Amino acid sequence: MxxxxxxxxxxxxxxxxxxxxxxxxxxxxxxxxxxxxxxxxxxxxxxxxxxxxxxxILNRQKLGMDVVAFTTINLTTAGRQNLLEFEAAVRNFDEVVECYTMTGTWDYMLKIIVRDIRSYENFVRDRLLLLPMIGEIHSHIAVTEIKNSTELPLHTQL
Structure with a gap:
């Protein structure tokens, strides 16, 4: 680069x-x-x-979006079709602002932003868990935001 x-x-x-x-x-x-x-x-x-x-970059708190959840997911099987179907579905969920495939224990990690904990529960129950390829899901709710930046560390390129 x-x-x-x-x-x-x-x-x-x-x-x-x-x-x-x-x-x-x-x-x-x-x-x-x-x-x-x-x-x-x-x-x-x-x-x-x-x-x-x-x-x-919008202020999520001013907009009433108080819950940030990091959700880890394992699929039932990691076959190509399951991966493609899951990734296509996640792209259509507005609440999912980031999605990554992972090495190690989990297949995916999602960053989900919603209004409140009830909205998160509804999203998981009524949308995410309806995907048949999901085998396991774990929620990690952020309590305090210490750093949130979109800026890349360009100084390392100088």
Whole structure:
């Protein structure tokens, strides 16, 4: 990755991931270059896929979404069809904000965000457990959020 990106590119990416609302002029001032070359660099890193998309990060607590659950799942069997069907179903659950295949004890880990514990229970009972390939499910409810960041550790690339 670092062979394709200069130090300035990485600095620009760091600024964008911290605050994507900054203009190319503001970013150019921060990295010490003129606006036009900075805009071209921003356009290049976006067109080459280093920036997937620009989004607004919402405050889940202000929106009344107080429960974050990390749910581990084992399937009944890990056959290809079960994997594909489970993954397709999970993509359609708005409550699931992240899903990972895992090494070790669990097949999958889901990060689920809902309004309250009753909403979580309803989601698990009425939607998740209706998937026939689920063999085992364990819930881990987050109590206190210590760190929650979408920023990648770009400083390690410099």
């Amino acid at each position: 670092t062979e394709q990106l200069s130090r300035q590119d990485i600095k620009i990416l760091g600024i964008l991931q911290h605050d994507a609302s900054k203009t190319s002029t503001e970013i150019a001032d921060i990295v010490g270059m003129s606006q036009s070359p900075c805009w071209r660099r921003i356009h290049r890193v976006e067109s080459e896929g280093f920036v997937q998309k620009r989004v607004a």
